[in-house]
Amino acid sequence: MITFDNVAYSYGGGELLTGVSLDIAPGSFHFLTGPSGAGKTTFLRLCYAALQPTAGEVRLFDRPAQELGRDGIAAIRQRIGVVHQDCRFLDHLSVADNVALPLTVAGRDGPAARRDLDDLLGWVGLSKRADARPPELSGGERQRAALARAVIVSPDAILADEPTGNVDWEMSQRLLQLLVEFNRMGRAVIVATHDLGLVRVAKKQVPARVLRIANRQVTAAGADL
Ligand SMILES: Nc1ncnc2c1ncn2[C@@H]1O[C@H](COP(=O)(O)OP(=O)(O)OP(=O)(O)O)[C@@H](O)[C@H]1O
Numbered sequence: 036m037i038t039f040d041n042v043a044y045s046y047g048g049g050e051l052l053t054g055v056s057l058d059i060a061p062g063s064f065h066f067l068t069g070p071s072g073a074g075k076t077t078f079l080r081l082c083y084a085a086l087q088p089t090a091g092e093v094r095l096f097d098r099p100a101q102e103l104g105r106d107g108i109a110a111i112r113q114r115i116g117v118v119h120q121d122c123r124f125l126d127h128l129s130v131a132d133n134v135a136l137p138l139t140v141a142g143r144d145g146p147a148a149r150r151d152l153d154d155l156l157g158w159v160g161l162s163k164r165a166d167a168r169p170p171e172l173s174g175g176e177r178q179r180a181a182l183a184r185a186v187i188v189s190p191d192a193i194l195a196d197e198p199t200g201n202v203d204w205e206m207s208q209r210l211l212q213l214l215v216e217f218n219r220m221g222r223a224v225i226v227a228t229h230d231l232g233l234v235r236v237a238k239k240q241v242p243a244r245v246l247r248i249a250n251r252q253v254t255a256a257g258a259d260l
Contacts, residue, residue: 036061036192036223037082037115039253042091044077051077053251055091059225061191064218064241066234067227068256069248075227076120078248079194082225083115084108096191113141116185118195122177124169131156131165134183141188152187159183159213175206182213192223199230207233215240 037059044052051074059065059082067075080086081093084100093100095111103111116137124133135152138144156162159179164172172180178198185193195214199207211233218224218241228234237243245256 036096038094039081039088040092040094042081042088042093044074044081044086045089046077050089050251052081052248052253055253057246057253059192059223061223062218062221063223064215064237064243065223065225066237066243066245066256067225067248068229068231068234068245071229073248074251075248076196078253079117079196079225079227082194083117084111113137113188114191116188116190116193118178118181118185118193118198120196120200122181124177124180126169128168129166130161130169130172130180133169134161134180134187137184137188143188155183155187160209174201175203175210178202178206178210179213182210186217190222192225193217195224195226197228198226199228199233204232208236211237 039055039057042052042055043050067078069075077086081088084095084103087101096114098107131152134156135144138148153162156165159182161176161179161183164176169177178201182195182198193214199210202210207230214224214226215237234243234245246253247256
């Protein structure tokens with residue numbers, strides 16, 4: 036589904052990633068760990084064609100990312116949902132309208148979609164916050180709204196960048212459960228995180244693979260994790 040073939044990436048200085056070859060299969064669950072600044076966000080951005088490799092090839096749904104063009108990239112964004120580290124929202128819109136934004140952009144915001152939106156807000160526990168504005172939300176509520184916004188178009192995969200970065204343990208468990216449930220629906224999940232406790236809890240529930248980025252390489256982390 037997402038395939039890296041000898042990929043390198045550089046922001047202009049030295050190479051941040053080099054010789055990365057791997058395959059993210061449909062329905063798989065991956066964690067991405069590694070020191071701060073190692074390139075986790077960069078790796079995720081390569082996975083949804085927000086960045087193009089400086090060498091090698093990324094293939095998304097069997098198409099080279101370099102050949103996608105604007106329409107191709109727009110189509111990929113319907114198939115790969117992203118939960119950004121900083122959960123950007125449009126503060127003048129309600130939580131419900133923010134969550135529904137990907138449907139609005141895709142011209143798919145009819146009455147059926149509105150019902151799906153209500154279900155989705157219930158799934159992430161935000162039904163009572165639907166009319167609030169994003170600045171009124173707590174950190175955990177923001178993370179859940181960002182997750183709901185990422186899954187509303189029923190993507191084949193979710194990429195989540197530190198989704199539990201600003202929340203307490205209980206809330207991080209709740210967010211993890213949502214990602215596990217999404218994975219059990221047959222969708223692929225990639226979570227970049229520093230939280231190895233979260234990784235251990237998840238591995239008891241799903242056959243998650245742990246990738247570690249360090250020293251410009253992406254390797255499989257040890258089985259002790
Ligand atoms: N747009 C950019 N231009 C130049 N350098 C960048 C850019 N974005 C990131 N970097 C640098 O690339 C390196 C990797 O950044 P990245 O955000 O991918 O790391 P990360 O592993 O996600 O870090 P963290 O765990 O702190 O979020 C860092 O040194 C960062 O400063």
